[in-house]
Amino acid sequence: MKDETRVNHPPAIELPDDNYPLNLPIFQNVKWETETVLEGERIARGERPGFFYSRLSNPSVRQLELMLAQLQRRDECMVTASGVNAVAQTLIGLTRAGDHVVFFTEGYGPTRQIIRGMLARFGVTHSMLSIDDLAGLERTLSTRKTRLVWFESPTNPINKIADIEAITRLARAHGALTAIDNTAAGFHQHGEFDIDLFVHSLTKFATGAGDVMGGAVIARRELIDQLRSDFRLFGAHLDALSASIMVRGLKTYFVRYRQQSASAQTVAEFLEHHPACTRVRYPGLASQPKAELARRQMREFGSVICFDLVAGYEAGRKFTESLQLFARTPSFGSTESLAMPPQMMQPKDFSPEDLALSSIGPGTVRLSIGLEDIEDLKADLTQALETIHP
Ligand SMILES: Cc1ncc(COP(=O)(O)O)c(C=O)c1O
Structure with a gap:
């Protein structure tokens, strides 16, 4: 064999049957070969286990999918290149003209x-309601045959709690599927409800490090099988390296989620008593309108806090620019604390009526609480609030 040939056919490494790596090696590989053409064809048709081409499946990616399906208590999962891609492909895959x-509105x-925009172009119609409007939901479902009810809890950005039992019961009674974007609640919550599909942005809590992007849809096998061929044709698969970084990240998921929830609770209680802040929204606060519902539905309440600055829109700029420990950036769930000023919170596509329904005010700020020391975070918030409320 000439060296030019050798470099394209590196030596095989045999792993002894009784000697395993603790972590699944990263399958940074696109193509798999089989001894016979027939076996390759059977794998490609899904008639036997195995791998064929990484856009269709890859062991590193598959390990992440199985882990997420188990955490969310469903049969199957497909992961994708971003959360928004999981949202788009699920919506497109489930609907037709x-x-x-x-x-x-609050989502x-x-x-x-x-x-x-996109679904409307393909002849799919919609109704937008407030997450608090269960009577409106019942009216809509009774008067319009509905394929899908899509909701979040807590909603992003405004942190409202959906009544999951009521929404799923109404949808089921009227023959509609339900999908929850469960990103803020995490992978371990809401699995006990009669929800058909769970969608996640993996970009937040999967690693907490803000280093990789991904998305997931998790459901019973029949629904995932229905979505699979479209997903594969869109080609927005997650790569093996990102998947293995997420599998590693999930090892610390519960410790991070619980600590971030505990710190967020402390910060929310602190903000609630600060004269510069109003309408503090955190599902774990006893003062919330849906506090009892939140306690029934959730074990931990997440990292996100939303509140309004009494001093309004421009004060939000000064407040967030004065913060030393909170990065001024979107996203949530990372180990660093983050702050979104009102300038990043105003939806561009809302009419004034939609905006009023959304509960986003001119001084609304969103925080995501990380893993820093809680006294350091409170001190930082105190000094930044003093700049606008001396
Ligand atoms: C609730 C929710 N769903 C979906 C997404 C989209 O996720 P990604 O940024 O991974 O595309 C986000 C991102 O902020 C989100 O907050």
């Missing part, structure tokens, strides 16, 4: 844009 989708902006 003439279908009707219900979603909620994530790009999801709204996909439903109101």
Whole structure:
């Protein structure tokens, strides 16, 4: 064999049957070969286990999918290159021209844009309601045959709690599927409810490090099988390296989520008593309108706190620029604390009526609490609030 040939056919490494690595090695590999053409064809058709081409499946990616399905207590999972991609592909994969989708004003902006823009272009209609409007939901489902009810809890950005039992019961009674974007609640919550599909941005809590992007849809096998061929044709698969970084990140997920929730509770209680702040929204606060519902539905309440600065829009700029420990950036769930000023919170696609329904005010700020020392975080917030409320 000439060296030019050798470098394209590196030596095989045989692993003894009784000697395993503790972590699954990263399958940084696109193509798999089989001894016979027939076996390759059977793998590609899904008739036997094995791998064929990494856009279809990859062991590192598959390990992450199985882990997420187990955490969320469902049969199957497909991961994708970003959370927004999981949202878009799930919405597109489940609907066809003439279908009707219900979603909620308080939810994530790009999801709204996909439903109101992209799906509408393909003849899918929609109704947008407030997540608090259960009577409106019942009226809509009774008068319009609905394919899908899409919701979040807690909602991003405003941290409202959806009544999951009521929403899923109404949807089921009227023959509609339910999908929850469960990103803020995490992978371990809400699995006991009668929800058909769970969608996640993996970019937040999977690693907490803000180093990789990804998304997931998790559901019973029949629904994932329905979505799979479209997902594969869109080609927005997660790569093996990102998947293995996420599998590693999930090892510390519970410790991070619980500590961040405990710190967020302390910060929310601190802000609630600060004269510069009003309408502090954190599901764990006893003062919340849906505190009892939140306690029934959730074990931990997450890292996100939303509140309004009494001093309004411009004060939000000064407040967030004065923070030393909070990065001024979107996203949440990372080990560093983050702050979104009102300038980043105003949805561009809302009418004044939509905006009023969304509960986003001119001074609304969103914080995500990380793993820093809680006294350091409170001291930083105190000094920044003093700059606008001496
Ligand atoms: C609730 C929610 N869903 C989906 C997404 C989209 O995720 P990604 O940024 O991974 O595309 C986000 C991102 O902020 C989000 O907050």
